Amino acid sequence: MKRIHSLPDHLVNQIAAGEVVERPASALKEMLENSLDAGADKITVDLAQGGIKLIRVTDNGGGIVPDDLPLALDRHATSKIASLADLESVATLGFRGEGLASIASVSRLTLISRPHEEAHAHQIIAIDGALHPVEPAAHAPGTSVEVVDLYFNTPARRKFLKSENTEYAHCAATFERIALAHPQVEFLLRHNGKVVWRLPSQSLAERVGALLGKDFVDSALPLETTAGGLQLAGFVASPTYSKASRDAQYFYVNGRFVRDKTAQHALRQAYRDVLHHDRHPAYALFLNIDPAGVDVNVHPTKIEVRFRESQAIHQFLFHSVNKALAATTAGAAPAVAL
Ligand code: ADP
Ligand code: MG
Numbered sequence: 001m002k003r004i005h006s007l008p009d010h011l012v013n014q015i016a017a018g019e020v021v022e023r024p025a026s027a028l029k030e031m032l033e034n035s036l037d038a039g040a041d042k043i044t045v046d047l048a049q050g051g052i053k054l055i056r057v058t059d060n061g062g063g064i065v066p067d068d069l070p071l072a073l074d075r076h077a078t079s080k081i082a083s084l085a086d087l088e089s090v091a092t093l094g095f096r097g098e099g100l101a102s103i104a105s106v107s108r109l110t111l112i113s114r115p116h117e118e119a120h121a122h123q124i125i126a127i128d129g130a131l132h133p134v135e136p137a138a139h140a141p142g143t144s145v146e147v148v149d150l151y152f153n154t155p156a157r158r159k160f161l162k163s164e165n166t167e168y169a170h171c172a173a174t175f176e177r178i179a180l181a182h183p184q185v186e187f188l189l190r191h192n193g194k195v196v197w198r199l200p201s202q203s204l205a206e207r208v209g210a211l212l213g214k215d216f217v218d219s220a221l222p223l224e225t226t227a228g229g230l231q232l233a234g235f236v237a238s239p240t241y242s243k244a245s246r247d248a249q250y251f252y253v254n255g256r257f258v259r260d261k262t263a264q265h266a267l268r269q270a271y272r273d274v275l276h277h278d279r280h281p282a283y284a285l286f287l288n289i290d291p292a293g294v295d296v297n298v299h300p301t302k303i304e305v306r307f308r309e310s311q312a313i314h315q316f317l318f319h320s321v322n323k324a325l326a327a328t329t330a331g332a333a334p335a336v337a338l
Pocket of ligand 2: 030033034095097
């Protein structure tokens with residue numbers, strides 16, 4: 001008979017990493033979200049070899065006090081929630097306290113931070129999940145997280161990584177999704193030392209133009225509606241701009257990029273009469289809703305959410321977008337025979 005035993009922390013973290021850190025882009029997402037949660041308004045990302053060799057995110061956010069550095073890499077340690085009530089109305093992008101612990105368990109991670117009120121920075125290094133002592137370091141106010149050699153200690157996972165180009169494309173897509181939702185934040189993205197994106201602090205329209213292109217903005221209809229505690233803002237492309245792929249579909253709930261069936265269905269319906277059935281609408285839409293009305297704790301990566309009133313959300317999205325589209329197509333010939 002086999003006896004039951006608890007797994008060592010390091011192994012528990014590596015198991016969690018399988019969910020949270022599927023690939024370099026997932027690590028990048030966790031790191032960018034931490035910088036935003038820390039209130040940064042300037043974020044720099046350096047990638048090497050598609051993020052497999054290096055992911056470094058540097059921010060000018062609130063920082064971490066030296067005593068808390070080991071805790072930042074500890075599983076289930078977070079500064080963002082303290083109770084079930086907090087969880088039910090969570091307004092930060094992170095809250096599970098497992099992002100950095102997971103990443104640290106499958107990489108060589110260096111965390112350097114200097115809170116604005118501290119005169120000096122401190123750093124902690126984790127290699128293969130083992131923490132080295134906190135020591136003084138040099139850094140401007142803010143935080144840097146450097147992740148080197150992702151999956152170096154888990155060869156089976158490393159084999160699942162795709163080519164550098166593919167991993168880089170995922171990192172770039174992750175960066176763009178996050179940058180789109182935070183136009184007031186200044187971003188820089190470099191890959192293998194080359195600048196890919198340099199985005200100043202700008203308006204949403206300017207950021208959408210920079211990231212999604214002039215074609216999109218030129219044809220896009222701005223949209224802003226509020227009803228019953230729901231608020232929707234952003235841009236929907238006019239039917240003439242329809243893309244053949246789903247590439248230009250950006251939908252956010254409370255600043256978080258999500259893939260949501262309710263929203264996808266409502267938007268498809270809204271475009272139904274004006275778009276050929278094999279084309280896909282393009283949009284960058286930001287839904288804001290009382291955090292208590294949406295459960296973001298459905299999946300470790302939080303790419304899915306659950307709405308408490310999904311029917312009301314569906315109607316609101318459908319009507320808002322339908323109305324915006326109707327305003328432009330009024331008088332034009334309908335795309336489907338009546
Ligand atoms: P979570 O984001 O869910 O709290 P993480 O493992 O991603 O969990 O981070 C753990 C903690 O480390 C955070 O709660 C935060 O206090 C701190 N932290 C991580 N990254 C940063 C950062 N860039 N700036 C300031 N604090 C950070
Ligand atoms: Mg986090």
